[in-house]
Amino acid sequence: MISNLAVAILNGVVWGLIMALIALGLNMIFGLLHIINMAHGALYMLGAVVAWYLIELTGSFWIALIIAPLCVGLIGLIIERGLIRTIEDKPIITIICTFGLMLAVQQLVLMTFGGSPRRIAPPVAYRFPIFELQYPLMRIMIALISIGLMSGLWIFLRKTKYGLWMRAVVQDREMAVGLGIPVNKVYMWTFILGSALAAFSGVLAAPIVSVEFMMGREVLIMAFIIVIVGGMGNLEGSVLAAIMISLIQGVGALFVPPSVATIFALAFMIIVLLFRPQGLFGE
Amino acid sequence: MFLQKGKSFGFILIFVLILLALIALPFFVDLFYQTFLTELFVWILFAISFDLIFGYTGLLSFGQALFFGLGSYTVTILIRKFGLNTELSLFLSIVIPILFAWFVGYFSVKLTGIHFVIITIIFAIIGNIIGDTWTSLTGGTDGLTFSPRPFRLGFFQINLMDIKGNYYFVLAIVAISYLFLRRMVQSPLGKVFISIRENEERARLIGYNVQRYKLIAFIIAGGLSGLAGGLYSLTLKYAAASYLHWSVSGHAVVYTIVGGMGTLIGPALGTGIIMSLEHYLINFLQATDLVVGIVLVVMVLMAPKGLVGLIQSRFKKGETSA
Numbered sequence: 001m002i003s004n005l006a007v008a009i010l011n012g013v014v015w016g017l018i019m020a021l022i023a024l025g026l027n028m029i030f031g032l033l034h035i036i037n038m039a040h041g042a043l044y045m046l047g048a049v050v051a052w053y054l055i056e057l058t059g060s061f062w063i064a065l066i067i068a069p070l071c072v073g074l075i076g077l078i079i080e081r082g083l084i085r086t087i088e089d090k091p092i093i094t095i096i097c098t099f100g101l102m103l104a105v106q107q108l109v110l111m112t113f114g115g116s117p118r119r120i121a122p123p124v125a126y127r128f129p130i131f132e133l134q135y136p137l138m139r140i141m142i143a144l145i146s147i148g149l150m151s152g153l154w155i156f157l158r159k160t161k162y163g164l165w166m167r168a169v170v171q172d173r174e175m176a177v178g179l180g181i182p183v184n185k186v187y188m189w190t191f192i193l194g195s196a197l198a199a200f201s202g203v204l205a206a207p208i209v210s211v212e213f214m215m216g217r218e219v220l221i222m223a224f225i226i227v228i229v230g231g232m233g234n235l236e237g238s239v240l241a242a243i244m245i246s247l248i249q250g251v252g253a254l255f256v257p258p259s260v261a262t263i264f265a266l267a268f269m270i271i272v273l274l275f276r277p278q279g280l281f282g283e
Numbered sequence: 284m285f286l287q288k289g290k291s292f293g294f295i296l297i298f299v300l301i302l303l304a305l306i307a308l309p310f311f312v313d314l315f316y317q318t319f320l321t322e323l324f325v326w327i328l329f330a331i332s333f334d335l336i337f338g339y340t341g342l343l344s345f346g347q348a349l350f351f352g353l354g355s356y357t358v359t360i361l362i363r364k365f366g367l368n369t370e371l372s373l374f375l376s377i378v379i380p381i382l383f384a385w386f387v388g389y390f391s392v393k394l395t396g397i398h399f400v401i402i403t404i405i406f407a408i409i410g411n412i413i414g415d416t417w418t419s420l421t422g423g424t425d426g427l428t429f430s431p432r433p434f435r436l437g438f439f440q441i442n443l444m445d446i447k448g449n450y451y452f453v454l455a456i457v458a459i460s461y462l463f464l465r466r467m468v469q470s471p472l473g474k475v476f477i478s479i480r481e482n483e484e485r486a487r488l489i490g491y492n493v494q495r496y497k498l499i500a501f502i503i504a505g506g507l508s509g510l511a512g513g514l515y516s517l518t519l520k521y522a523a524a525s526y527l528h529w530s531v532s533g534h535a536v537v538y539t540i541v542g543g544m545g546t547l548i549g550p551a552l553g554t555g556i557i558m559s560l561e562h563y564l565i566n567f568l569q570a571t572d573l574v575v576g577i578v579l580v581v582m583v584l585m586a587p588k589g590l591v592g593l594i595q596s597r598f599k600k601g602e603t604s605a
């Protein structure tokens with residue numbers, strides 16, 4: 001029992017860190033552009049699919065981990081310049097537009113990649129013992145990579161010029177324009193960064209789950225839950241909420257069926273939406 | 284009742300002509316296309332019920348799938364497990380989704396904008412998970428089949444196991460629902476819905492209880508989505524948990540945007556065009572959603588008022604048809 005619990009907690013933290021990455025991307029895009037990107041789950045899926053092809057090509061998970069987010073970031077650039085820019089300031093229309101994009105991307109992958117799930121073998125196969133069970137070292141590495149990426153993001157937002165601009169636009173867009181900050185460019189880079197984060201999340205999840213064209217659909221909802229519980233526009237809140245929700249789901253699944261655990265998470269989210277729309281950790 | 288305004292005459296004429304054409308159609312097309320058209324009518328009902336909540340009231344609800352699925356399961360379970368007669372089951376497929384829409388709407392209309400969209404998705408997901416898990420009641424992903432018994436309605440003996448009978452029954456109900464919705468959006472109540480869409484703050488300042496009117500629109504749309512689900516199951520003699528998935532609402536979104544939101548005729552037109560397109564594409568393209576997704580994006584960018592908007596801008600003088 002104790003070993004099951006330890007594994008559930010570890011899994012919860014690892015998965016929470018992966019989900020934190022995708023939720024951070026979604027939340028950054030929301031915080032700056034004030035839009036909900038329904039295609040965000042599809043970008044996560046694209047990250048995993050591109051990684052699968054890259055691994056077939058080069059044989060290295062680590063190369064895929066770097067190249068796939070770059071590719072998806074480029075796709076993000078095209079989406080932002082081609083679509084989002086033209087419907088600026090129309091949040092509801094953007095939801096519909098990105099929903100259409102999600103459909104198109106999913107089906108494009110279905111046509112090229114196929115409908116059957118495929119596996120990416122973890123590049124590190126070593127397992128270490130926890131009490132009487134074995135735990136894959138790869139998952140710990142995935143967690144560490146996630147933490148590394150988030151630390152990088154934190155430093156980027158706090159210490160660089162672009163990071164400062166981004167925070168300024170979040171606080172007061174009019175004032176930022178007045179001070180000569182290239183808001184348009186900041187939007188572009190935010191969307192690229194958000195897309196790349198979704199792709200990172202997808203590549204890191206790939207050795208744990210199987211890669212298939214619908215893998216982003218449920219994850220998108222998970223990311224929504226995290227962003228809302230953590231507070232829209234509150235990045236630290238997203239990370240906390242991701243780990244918290246994932247832990248509750250993982251540990252809860254030891255005692256109740258997973259579907260019941262998910263329903264509780266969703267009901268909890270409705271309560272948060274109604275009574276604390278600024279999120280659990282907001283002011 | 285529908286002849287209140289002068290411009291209604293043209294509408295009645297066209298409506299009757301289309302109806303007559305559709306009544307005659309089964310004598311010219313085979314059983315396959317009769318079934319296809321029956322399904323098309325059902326989706327038209329789903330799309331116009333969505334148009335009431337989105338196109339007229341301005342609330343983007345991805346939760347309509349929940350009511351569609353509930354209506355579908357109401358009919359299926361009542362007939363299969365309780366042996367209830369067909370007409371009462373179909374009636375209850377409006378009543379039960381209305382009760383659920385009341386509950387869901389009570390919470391949802393407190394939120395606005397993006398938060399409203401998300402809370403409706405969440406309710407639909409909860410419904411979908413329950414449907415997936417509670418297999419003894421719903422049959423889960425495998426679903427449930429049933430066979431509706433024939434029944435009498437006034438002078439008509441209706442047998443839904445007969446494809447042509449099914450066609451006329453669905454056509455009649457969808458046509459009546461269309462007239463009901465058209466009458467509603469032209470009524471003072473409909474004008475309040477539109478005023479909420481146009482400027483919620485102003486509607487509130489005039490003195491309307493905005494949340495209450497939103498709830499009314501939500502309940503009516505939910506009931507009609509349920510009816511669409513009930514008719515869908517009666518047509519396919521089948522219901523499955525996947526009907527409850529929030530992405531089913533996406534159908535209505537696509538049809539409504541492509542046709543032109545807030546027009547009723549637009550979503551009906553959009554349903555016809557998109558479903559025909561899919562039907563045609565399926566011959567040589569496995570993934571029809573690819574084209575549907577692209578069409579949706581292009582329409583949002585190029586013609587946000589949909590096909591009806593395009594047609595209207597061609598004939599500038601034409602009035603808004605409702």
